[in-house]
Amino acid sequence: MKRLLITGAAGGLGRLMRTRLAHMADTIRLTDLTEMEPEGDGEEVVQANLADEAAVHDLVQGCDGIVHFGGVSVERSFDLISDANLRGVYNLYEAARANGHPRIVFATSNHVVGFHTQDRRLSAHDPMKPDGLYGVSKCFGEAMASMYHSKFGQETALVRIGSCFPEPINHRMLATWFSPDDFVSLIECCFRAPRLGCPIIWGVSDNDEQWWDNSAARYLGWRPKDSSARFRDKVEAANERPSADAPDSVYQGGAFTADPIHRD
Amino acid sequence: MKRLLITGAAGGLGRLMRTRLAHMADTIRLTDLTEMEPEGDGEEVVQANLADEAAVHDLVQGCDGIVHFGGVSVERSFDLISDANLRGVYNLYEAARANGHPRIVFATSNHVVGFHTQDRRLSAHDPMKPDGLYGVSKCFGEAMASMYHSKFGQETALVRIGSCFPEPINHRMLATWFSPDDFVSLIECCFRAPRLGCPIIWGVSDNDEQWWDNSAARYLGWRPKDSSARFRDKVEAANERPSADAPDSVYQGGAFTADPIHRD
């Protein structure tokens, strides 16, 4: 690619992936609402608000790929989520439509199915069960991507990210851990495939515990290589086992299911 | 019921159902953004904006049931849809949470699956394929209802309405027609059931053409009694058959699938 746009570059995912994705394009354009690390070689850093339509159109112009990590990524008030994850997503898809439909990798979340219990193995088309306003906003994002695909041919990989951290740090993450390396190889597959479509892909490594069945997305040729298994002893040493009735033991969304509605 | 709130009372559905639902409660509270017919016996008429949080809390207070027809019901700009169908829905569910969780009948739409083709028979859990911003906003509403059910026990009947008109007026409506009487009997079932949960119900009569399988909702005891069959000759006389490639012949969402994104 000539230029790849990465939104949410100052957030957890963004910082984790910034250098790991450097090889994907001649230029990486990085954006966030807040301040980012200074521009390096082959990088463009542009501070912008996803809720600002004109700004988003400027961001997308000239890009032939988008990795969308931007927006709110935890439970917050409706106002905050509305700006970033509802209007922001609309702005992004309109900007893509105006700019030749660059392919999008969209970071959606396991929290769209957070209220399913951990003893169920889900396929991509099991019913949504979002676990908070954040989860609801990601359902909205997936619906938006589907509509732009059906209507305009816009291609998006909807990656329902489990827990993308350098390593798993609690019991639940033994099931949900998504290694940064596996995420990189997935992004590579998404941009390499001759035809992407608009698949839902579970963003999770090849862990022993498995709640999510990715076989429907095997046409893309992606196989995760990492597993949380090598961190199990460390995780179990550092954490007491959650009780059998704790949200972290019961629901796929873990503690998010117990979050209140944030009123401010 | 003591008091039933009907939102969107000035819209097509609202006007069609206003008198038909009069028997459901001692008082019917009617609301809309625009002017409504004057208050009758056993009615309260309150003009209000669903995007106004305080106003919505006032509307819901004192009601033990809600029939939500309110919001935008055709393809419109994101701004209009955002106010009414995103923020408005959030306001409604927050108001219900603050007021003892009155049961809700929520008018969602076949346009959440509008890009499925007409030769498929869908169950409630086939993947969403919204056909425009309006359809996307209804996906959001369904997700919101699911979340409030999982998290707070709020019960909602998600009625994906086909075409609720006095009679079917074109070929597509032979399949999608939902007679007002069948809608009334469904609403009765939803409020009568000892336990409602948060089911997705296809709002459609017992037409000969059937795109939607309601058997999963049979636990509620609802059976449609009307059929579009008696209007077939009239419809065929009044309308030329759409060509085999017209959106009205191809997609379940019909002409909505061909709508552009409304930019203002």
Next chain:
Amino acid sequence: MKRLLITGAAGGLGRLMRTRLAHMADTIRLTDLTEMEPEGDGEEVVQANLADEAAVHDLVQGCDGIVHFGGVSVERSFDLISDANLRGVYNLYEAARANGHPRIVFATSNHVVGFHTQDRRLSAHDPMKPDGLYGVSKCFGEAMASMYHSKFGQETALVRIGSCFPEPINHRMLATWFSPDDFVSLIECCFRAPRLGCPIIWGVSDNDEQWWDNSAARYLGWRPKDSSARFRDKVEAANERPSADAPDSVYQGGAFTADPIHRD
């Protein structure tokens, strides 16, 4: 048929069906552990204990059909259930094997799936979820019938009876009611079919509420004709609506799910 054996003739089902099945055979042999009404024309009345192997062999001898209503039909102690519903069923199948495999209509129960919730529509092969020792004993009976079919060709209709009473008498029975006439027509179909096999059939009328999908058994040619709908007003007048959290509103097995283990 020459001679039809009806077990459990002194029980609720047995008394309800005794005259209704009189036309099925030249001779009806009636049996129960307790005293029955005196023998009428074309009847043989034989008091016997299903746990007594020799007695059961005598009962079955000379019969070319069996309708098995016998055994415990509510939650009781393990000892009582074991004698009647475990050993008794074994004795029945061994007796049938020794006597030319007369076809059996076996009254099993909705309580084999009693812990499924009322908002699910089950097929015959959804997982069992028995709601007490009684339900567990009926799982055993179904397994026994399956084994004798696979191994020896013994044919059995496993009828999972909902609520077979003259009329429905509470809210749950609006969904589970099985009219005696519909049961008779089902029994006729089971004995008339050239080939029966070992199907699981939901014993329920054509009620508006439907938890159970009988379509897999449509090869037998049985269609229920009755519906609980004509009793709805009477039921609703005579019973307060159960609360949304009562077992009668939540579980298919209703109040059985709340029974304790009977220790004596």
Next chain:
Amino acid sequence: MKRLLITGAAGGLGRLMRTRLAHMADTIRLTDLTEMEPEGDGEEVVQANLADEAAVHDLVQGCDGIVHFGGVSVERSFDLISDANLRGVYNLYEAARANGHPRIVFATSNHVVGFHTQDRRLSAHDPMKPDGLYGVSKCFGEAMASMYHSKFGQETALVRIGSCFPEPINHRMLATWFSPDDFVSLIECCFRAPRLGCPIIWGVSDNDEQWWDNSAARYLGWRPKDSSARFRDKVEAANERPSADAPDSVYQGGAFTADPIHRD
């Protein structure tokens, strides 16, 4: 329609439907390999061999609809079946391609699934299990229709006919009977639908015994109105019940499953 071609007009189906379909077009063109009844008003009678490519092109020219009853309809030698049901079908589809793709109603057969047992309820996409060379040739025909649809947009209704006779005449036909009137209404639906596609439809009336699930084809708006039930007593009086192990009791294809390969 201006002109409807009916092949196989001298066969059982053809004679049964000839007058019943007279209203479907200004002109009915009738064809068969053998002699037919003389031409009536609005009819054209053309004797022709389906294996003769040029003749078939002539037949199809000028027609805007085809009802294909032609070909071998019982177990015969490979040579006979090959000419009529393999080459003949290829000729028909090539002729349709050369003549503007008139819509086709294709009489395929339950014998494509004849080796499924009678205690299974099949959907249109259960695996084929043909019961003889005739059944295999109908699998071929269905595959041909599918290919011309995918490749050229040719629309075909693949009607897997049960037993289309004036009335059912044995036990098996109580399940498989397809009344001529129901077939007529189905053909009307197929030509009336704005978009037909290439559905598989079970050609069977609304009998009490049901082996075949037609719900996937409900989008066409067809509902059978007849039932074999009113002939049950007559059938049972006229026929001894087949034994439980007879092919007519075991397999959906009945006695066809016991046919040998015809070597001449």
Next chain:
Amino acid sequence: MKRLLITGAAGGLGRLMRTRLAHMADTIRLTDLTEMEPEGDGEEVVQANLADEAAVHDLVQGCDGIVHFGGVSVERSFDLISDANLRGVYNLYEAARANGHPRIVFATSNHVVGFHTQDRRLSAHDPMKPDGLYGVSKCFGEAMASMYHSKFGQETALVRIGSCFPEPINHRMLATWFSPDDFVSLIECCFRAPRLGCPIIWGVSDNDEQWWDNSAARYLGWRPKDSSARFRDKVEAANERPSADAPDSVYQGGAFTADPIHRD
């Protein structure tokens, strides 16, 4: 764990696993109807009859985990099976209920599905097809576990054991072999999981031949590591290939399907 109860300690499975499970608890309490090897360090050996309710309550008291290998494990008379596998299981669950619901790993068997053919790949919820009285008794045990889970929250891992031997010794075991090491790692997972529920797990190693799909149980984080493949040559050298019609080639339950009913 403080104390783990292992029933059936004198049987094949019990002897194979006794030392392999020594690390699972401070004290291993071993029990059987017959004499066992003398008590070792960290062991308690208690001879007892599972049919004796009081004895079973004593056994379970003070244990925080149970591995239930006890009972009859091959085809025997109904009397023997009834005592051990029906009453014995009831006693075990009642004892667990009275003693704080220690988690149970229950050795059920592939013989609950023994009459399925070997060319089918089963999930945990395919219909049961037991292949003898032993298989029927295991269906009963699974139903009992399900009921105690639904009613009282008792957690059980229902492990349908294939063939747990040091190595596979005939052709069928190439598919059914369950290595003792894989069984140990499964038991570890069952006791380690924060929440177990009541899953059905196929007890089988990662063999090339696979009749059983364990993906639904992947939430537990168990992966078998062994395969029968390394024993294939040895097995094929030592055994003639069974004929294509032998029970060992046709049915998943193998030779058990050909066992008679044991009458004494």
Next chain:
Amino acid sequence: MKRLLITGAAGGLGRLMRTRLAHMADTIRLTDLTEMEPEGDGEEVVQANLADEAAVHDLVQGCDGIVHFGGVSVERSFDLISDANLRGVYNLYEAARANGHPRIVFATSNHVVGFHTQDRRLSAHDPMKPDGLYGVSKCFGEAMASMYHSKFGQETALVRIGSCFPEPINHRMLATWFSPDDFVSLIECCFRAPRLGCPIIWGVSDNDEQWWDNSAARYLGWRPKDSSARFRDKVEAANERPSADAPDSVYQGGAFTADPIHRD
């Protein structure tokens, strides 16, 4: 085996497998319509036409296994396909029936499902969607094999071959490549299994891209060992990526879907 017949020995597959299958039998009988390489040790070379019934009977006589690569393997005229793939297959199965039913490995093709899109993962029983006359002829072959299995017990492995070449040579083959070694090991499994039945097996290696789910055939004990992954760089260097709308990117059958009907 004593003697294994390989048809189509002069074709691509035949030449690739000739030496690789040499170990399978004492004698390999090789046949083709055209000239083959001269006979080697343990080989018999017999030129013959599959459309010649007597010749095919001679070929099969004395063989206890058949690997059927013969017939047309690309899009050709109906006449050519009819002789080789319709009549030829009939002749082969009749010859097998007359000669003790030697087990058959039948090379069918992914082109029976060629019009499915590449973003779908198919099981063996998804609907056929052949992509040309060649694909239709393979549907016919599969139906014929099924019928001879149901009727006469003839066993066949229906191997739907992806792309069996020494290595993958374009982007589509990264998904469809079937290494010759994997094909050999599959053929070994098919002849080794005590009971084969008539399974549909996807002939494809363990590539990263996966359109076809082989789990239903895992009862045979076959696991592919090769992957196209090691050729990815070479393939991508040698080929431009096909456009997203090219048949090679859209359909599983690739360019075959764009072939015309060959009229001569």
